[in-house]
Amino acid sequence: MATLNLIGAGHVGRVLGRLLAAQAGFQVQQVLTRSAASARAAVDFIGSGAAVERYDQLQPAAVHLLAVGDDQIQSACAALAQAVPLRGSVVFHCSGALASDQLQAARDAGALVASAHPIRSFADPAAVAAQFAGTFFGIEGDAAALAVLTPALQAIGAQPVPIAASAKTVYHAAAVFASNYLVTVLDAALRAYQAAGIPEPVARQMAQPLATESMANVFRLGAAAALTGPIARGDMATVDRQQRAVSQWDAASGELYRALVAPTVELARRKPRK
The missing domain is CATH 1.10.1040.20 (ProC-like, C-terminal domain)
Incomplete structure (x- = not known):
């Protein structure tokens, strides 16, 4: 099973964590959020993984999902790159407005980077997780990263659609x-x-x-x-x-x-x- 670390676990991160673990064969390894309490709540929702409080507690993983706010993507990526060996791993974010070039710190550390933006509302995470089939994703990034993410998204019922990174906004x-x-x-x-x-x-x-x-x-x-x-x-x-x-x-x-x-x-x- 491919290991997955989740940085940021709001509604989007929790839903993707649960679905990737349940339907795409990922092993959710660790969850890091702004507080230990929210990380534990995310782990409970996902049904697997361990809550951590700091980047230096993260272990290497095959895939790292940055489900943080747009204004936090670069800083979270930089912190991840400093804390964890990333060479050969996949790092992706879920922003609809920003492209995968926001993950340059991870790329410089040897990671493959991408973005995968789900086109739907996540107001009710439990309901979304139960009715996720057919959800469109706008995807772009390194071809090798997308080769990992595309079948994983399809496994959870999503419909990935390639987009031009230069036209992300x-x-x-x-x-x-x-x-x-x-x-x-x-x-x-x-x-x-x-x-x-x-x-x-x-x-x-x-x-x-x-x-x-x-x-x-x-x-x-x-x-x-x-x-x-x-x-x-x-x-x-x-x-x-x-x-x-x-x-x-x-x-x-x-x-x-x-x-x-x-x-x-x-x-x-x-x-x-x-």
């Missing part, structure tokens, strides 16, 4: 567009309905079929084919009128509307013509 922004900014746009729609005198609960009921059908069409047909509305029809007079009205109602929402016009016009140009 743009890759992470994709999730912000698909999730966070989508919520912001929907909030603008709900507030605009309310400005027309519609109660907020009714506004949500009115917006839901439009939003859900549009998203379903994007994932079924592609974004360009799913586009409808005045820009898709070439009715820029209506767009201009709406822009002025929205800006008069709420300046910030008017700026949001204005910012979306040009990319939507470009999307309309890609729309298939019947």
Whole structure:
């Protein structure tokens, strides 16, 4: 069994530790977190391993997972490289925003490095661990590291997708567009309905079929084919009128509307013509 050390054991680290031990044939060896209590709680969740309190208590392992915050990756990697022989081992992190080049200290120490970012929420670790199959991972890094991690991820039911390390930040922004900014746009729609005198609960009921059908069409047909509305029809007079009205109602929402016009016009140009 390949040995695995876990540095950082929040929700993501705990889930991956449990699944890699249970389904991918890894032996969780040691768990190091900010406190002894959290390390012991992680070991209890994972079901194996030993809690340690300091880097110098870590033993060599085949794989080291840095499941720490983005701002801690470099310092944790440097501390690991100073404490443990890394030559020939795999060191990887789970950040969606940062690439594997953050692990240069481990690479300089002879390790193979990579990043593997799970694309899902980990708010409820037990539920995630129980329903992990199908989870996508954006992966990049040294080919030899990915040769170890890819089959391990597949063994726990994940779907690894190679990404370009140079575009890691743009890759992470994709999730912000698909999730966070989508919520912001929907909030603008709900507030605009309310400005027309519609109660907020009714506004949500009115917006839901439009939003859900549009998203379903994007994932079924592609974004360009799913586009409808005045820009898709070439009715820029209506767009201009709406822009002025929205800006008069709420300046910030008017700026949001204005910012979306040009990319939507470009999307309309890609729309298939019947």
